[in-house]
Amino acid sequence: MKTRAIRLYGVNDLRLEEFELPPIADDEILAKVITNSICMSDHKAAEQGANHKRIPKDVDKNPIILGHEFCGEIVEVGKKWQDSFKVGSRFSIQPALNYQGTLDAPGYSFRYIGGDSTYVVIPHQVMELNCLLPYDGDAFFLGSLAEPVSCVVGTFHAMYHTTNGSYVHQMGIVEGGTMAILAGVGPMGLSSIDYAIHNPQRKPGRLVVTDIDDARLKRAEQLYSVEDAKANGVELIYLNTKLVDDAVAKLMELSEGHGYDDILVMAPVKPLVEQADAILAKDGCLNFFAGPNKTDFSAMLNFYNVHYASTHIVGTSGGNTDDMRESLSLMEKGLINPAAMVTHIGGLPAVPQAVINLPNIPGGKKMMYTHLDFPLTALSDLPELGKTNAVFAELAKLVEKHNGLWSAEAEAYLLANCKQRVKE
Structure with missing residues (x-):
């Protein structure tokens, strides 16, 4: 042959x-x-x-x-x-x-x-x-x-949370919690929105999707509407962070001051990683989804919050x-x-x-x-x-x-x- x-x-x-x-x-x-x-x-x-x-x-x-x-x-x-x-x-x-x-x-x-x-x-x-x-x-x-798509599925399953006094990791996003997908309207971000809204297992209660391109955000909303998300039990918010004076303050406002239980970072950009770290809730999980080309890629992380607010970070590459x-x-x-x-x-x-x-x-x-x-x-x-x-x-x-x-x-x-x- x-x-x-x-x-x-x-x-x-x-x-x-x-x-x-x-x-x-x-x-x-x-x-x-x-x-x-x-x-x-x-x-x-x-x-x-x-x-x-x-x-x-x-x-x-x-x-x-x-x-x-x-x-x-x-x-x-x-x-x-x-x-x-x-x-x-x-x-x-x-x-x-x-x-x-x-x-x-x-x-x-x-x-x-x-x-x-x-x-x-x-x-x-x-x-x-x-x-x-x-x-x-x-x-x-x-x-x-x-x-x-399995990479997205694996990411959602890899998120984890903890309970004070226990060393057992509770796997998966917080059901009914606050979730953000940053730089979230590229191809993998769109798939993440789709899965967050439509998977039959565990969904966030509120999902905030950010980007800095209005046309891409509008296209994402055409594909995955706020109304469709609501019908599936998810409050969906699209945000152009380029149009706000203080993206961290606006994102915190959208979470009603709680911060985000689960965050996916969909681009290997240092300020984006640091933005995600700044808006984590107590016991919040940051997933660095985007694989960087540079082996020395790094960003600042608030270790005070790691210690006292139990924030944590994971990275996933592929699905099983x-x-x-x-x-x-x-x-x-x-x-x-x-x-x-x-x-x-x-x-x-x-x-x-x-x-x-x-x-x-x-x-x-x-x-x-x-x-x-x-x-x-x-x-x-x-x-x-x-x-x-x-x-x-x-x-x-x-x-x-x-x-x-x-x-x-x-x-x-x-x-x-x-x-x-x-x-x-």
Whole structure:
């Protein structure tokens, strides 16, 4: 079986290549990838090459396939797994394997599995660790988003609180408490708002979402309205902190002087971290969600409050397999819709430049259709492009129909009508 894939050979050395996959062993599975979502972690992997902690040192001789947020269909099942997996079933993968203490992960460490490809061989480690997850949704792109959504789910579960006199940590956000999401209308922030409002387990009573861009805040409110939040038991407030004289004072006012039980910091910005620290309530938990590129990133922390007000800080990176299962289940039930994260679509040949230039490309998630061949395209550009391209014209109508969002309907139309396909 031949595959076409984006392979990493070194620092920003990404190549689209066709090569033969080996026949699967009895403990492996052959799969067809349909979608892969580009992540900032892909950019970091390309930027660091063999210096990345998950990438093999001999990647220049044994290149890996990039991409870890993917969804597709099972094509062939090795003998060992034939009672567990069926040909034609849809799947998503939890890439954080932690197999026997290694950091090896699909999209970073393996020669024959990664999301930026047409076909892959899924190694035994994935199945042995129950990381090949069935997906029954009607859109492949949502299956690709299960991994980033699981990062949000994991963040909510990683928050913790304490009781005086007890050393037991009570895991999760404070139910009915005050919560803030700072710099909260980027793609992961939007997903956090969605989960905070719509998850059926534990919700805040009041949620304050901040940013410094009015247009992005207004778009967030269109997607997740104050009225919808109220109907789900959450008081939702959007705040442009650039328009107030004293952001800390205003945020404290919005919490009625209580401060915030739970805070997510969605950008690695020193003043933002310090702002979060300043508005923590007693026993408040600050989650530094955003991963910085700089190894010496630091910010001031009020240690008086650490001692006397029991404030504390956590950092989460990725979600575990249970978090991914929860993400897939919530999407399958229609309780959350992470489509708001997607701002661009593209085909497999567009991956290398999209990955390398990712920090300079505005918007949210870039959803790549690995069997198609068309440039990286912003959803907002579809109406203009549609003037000369009938497929894009119809896609523009479908995006407008779904309130500016990518959808299962748009995906199905693209897969059925795009004439530009990757050679197989």
